[in-house]
Amino acid sequence: MTTQLLATGWRKYGWLTAGAVLGMFALHSEWSIPVAGWLFAICLMRFTRGTGVLAGFGCVFLSSAAATITFLAAANRLDAWPILAGCLAMSLILDLPLLADRLLFRRFNPFLGTLVFPVCRVAAEFLIAVVSPFGTIFGPLATTQSSSLPVLQLASVTGIYGISFLMAWLAPIANLALERRSFRTVTVVYAAVLGVVLLGGGVRLAAAPTADNLVRVAGISPSKAAKERQRQIDNFHTPELRPEQKPVLRKAFAIVNDDLFARTRVEADAGAKIVAWPEAGALVLHDDYADFLTKAGQLASEKHIYLDTGIAVVLDGQPDLRDLAVLVGPDGRVLSTFDKAHPVPGLENFPAGDGIVPVTATPYGRLANVVCYDADFPGTLRTRADIMFVPANDWNGIEHTHSENAVFRAVENGYTVFRQTSNGIAITVDPYGGQLGRTNYFSAPQQTMVAYVPMTGTWTVYGIVGDLFAWLCVAGMLVLTGVAVSRRV
Template identity: 25%
Template sequence: MTVTVDRRLSAPRSPRLTSPWMRGVAAVAAGALPALAFPAPSLWWLAYVALVPWLLLARSAGTARRAALDGWLGGAGFMIALHHWLWSSLHVFIVPLALFLGALWAPWGWLVRRLLGGAPGRDPGGRQVAAALVLVPCGWLMAELARSWQYLGGPWGLLGASQWQFTPALRLVSVGGVWLVSLLVVVVNTAVAVLIALPRARNPACAALAVVGLGTSAVWLWAPVPKRTGTVRIAVVQPGLIVGPQARFDREERLTRQLAGQGADLVVWGESSVSFDLTSRPDIARRLAALSSEVGADVLVNVDARRADGRGISKTSVLIGPDGPVGASYDKMRLVPFGEYIPARSLLGWATSVGKAAGEDRRRGDHQVIMSTGTLRLGPLVCFESAFPDMSRRLADGGAQLLVAQSSTSTFQHSWAPAQHASLAALRSAETWRPMVHATLTGITAVYDAQGRPVGSRLGTSRSTAAVYEVPLAGGHSPYDRYGDWAWHLAVILLAAGAVYEAFTRTRRVQQPSGPARRPVPRTRSHRPCPARWPARGR
């Protein structure tokens, strides 16, 4: 008998695929690729295929454990690439931090192999591929949701946030938040990976792409849009990179005086714009009140100083009018891990010795505040808080007409950080149908209307100036504001349904016999085997 051996099956795989070290490097590189879709490169279109190499790698893993490791290392690569600018503050500590957060993608890597890998030598069927096109994006969303917890770093760098300048995506944001955009971007990536690796399963992949395209078109055509209710003139003061708290305050004061007679309704200073407690420095408080009177508008400042009552350091937004502070102030609630406090300081306090981690924990606020100038209700956020969709949504529900984020990224002045941070305001505007002002000390300062579109020109990191923006106001509530985070709730339900179905099928498989029972053959004379020594008939 001749045996034919298919060399394609018998030939050993390339060492590049079988070597665990080379495969690990490939996983890190594949995970880092999506970072190019975010600012500063802002290759937003790349997001729709950037996950494909990572998907193909996890799919080809020889074992489930290896696929989980591919997901883990890819997640670490994504975290390092997206937040590489933190190196100046965290130094080598960024590596274990990225590995810790990257572990959130290990279940996703396992899920990719389980649904797209198939049995050895056998591609997954059409139903399994269809399930992958639904569940793999849901699994990605779970990783994003888990790391969005403020104590794990918050929702900075969600995949959907890379689409902040793509108008159709902003319309989707108003319907389902940034979570919906993340979900659909991963659907497209998964469909492309299927078309490359499993061409026989092109029908469900093409169907998924068609659903995404038609759904986006339907939202573009029929989703409601905010109705304009008026206009407000917002002035922003950006002093630039100035050394010393007193010199910075003096520069902000001079720039603000230039706004006199320009009809501003509100003047906004950046985060940490005042480094003196207003109670212990009444002279600073009087100068701010005089500025408000001279300009003819209230001034929103941010005080970053030790409290006179001895309750530690806090970052407090204060609205100053001609007679002094107006209404309640706002203390920053969600602090930057390691930048403004160290989680489990008794365990991780050593981070202060290897980087610029916080030497002292800032004091945390416990509630949000709506401020009023008499003609305008505004909702303040401080820096990092503009990354959280729930905070801006809560301010919109509370009656805020304008969202204001006071920020400072001067530590990361020549990195991707200022552009990444400024882009978040576009998403919060589209989600809530509220215009948003992103005011910084050193740039990038930007203003967006209620649909996430830019208003006027941005102030770059090289500018030291004051600028006035005509900001259109809008009323009503967006679908996302009304229905909340239904996108990731749906993802949880679908994953739970998939897990129940998997458990059910495995239980049935165990209960079923391995094959039909064989009936014993009665041993009669006619069935008696011929001994080998008997001669064959006909010989």
């Protein structure tokens, strides 16, 4: 290959600009464009392959840093320094695969050379998800593809990482063609793999059985009127609970809690067999927690329903609260209690729970519980269940982004995800990623989501082998790097 086949002079900066612009829309944000996730790396790779190593990598990092800062500004989170620092660090890590491609692609034949970037990209995404406190909320290419159902089915085999691999692989394939190197065989291989994925996804969707046994599930969040009355009494934003605050807080919390109990009765009378609340839907002082559970149990017993509650229990000292999902059965007993396992870094300072997801056998299937941000950690959500409840609480700026991530957990594990949220978009998706229910807190005066949910999930390869594909990419990265280092350019 000659350097004339690479982008040089002013042309390479055109590729950089195009990659930077597409990269803005390739991040999984409120304005993401799914196709941009497939295309942006083509342009950036065209730039880095025709530029000096350090200069090329520096320019790419500056473009990704700008996209990251724009993303956080739109998400209203530039004020949280741990999140900003963490996202910039992740941007740097996610740019390293382009550096690896720049350094190593010449040391292999055309086919093996195309594997450097996708293998390294998946390895970077996976290691961030496993090691960092950010999970898959930022970075994975696949997260922009939640609406592409045939491609989405690949997650049932490889998790999200197979989709990311397929998207990243397109960049070196396209660059082979642009460099007019030997690319026909490699292109045929890629087209065949993509065809198998699309065909297999289509067949899986077409062969999905029609669920005969459905259960009516209702998700409710506190009404805006109740929340406003609570805030007028006491919004509880003091750093430490004082004894003299407790009577006022009880009065304020009772407004929201009574609203939830009243609306639970309405949905139960309408036929719901399971009623789900959002994260921290109920607010309870630790002194009153036992009495609150008794009241919830009495309601569940009276209406003969399963009540999935999101409760913030305010403690007297440090830590200042527990963020809980508590499942109450129709006999009034507490069936499971789950402490949020992944507090949001920089925003939530309470200790993490153990991350062991409780699964409860019921006449309506196996019911499981996590809390909000936990759904961005595939390892935590990998369990055998039929319905996974995700009580959540978002904010304006991430409502689409965060709700869409739940779609991948449903397909990966073969269960229905019922994600009831305040201040965001509540969503119900079946084991194939199909939408069963949706409501937007910001456009609905009272957020209620009702869905008829399959009582039985389905098995998936991913549910059995877990992140095997991602680990193979980590191993592939190490092998390719070792072989490349041992060879002369």
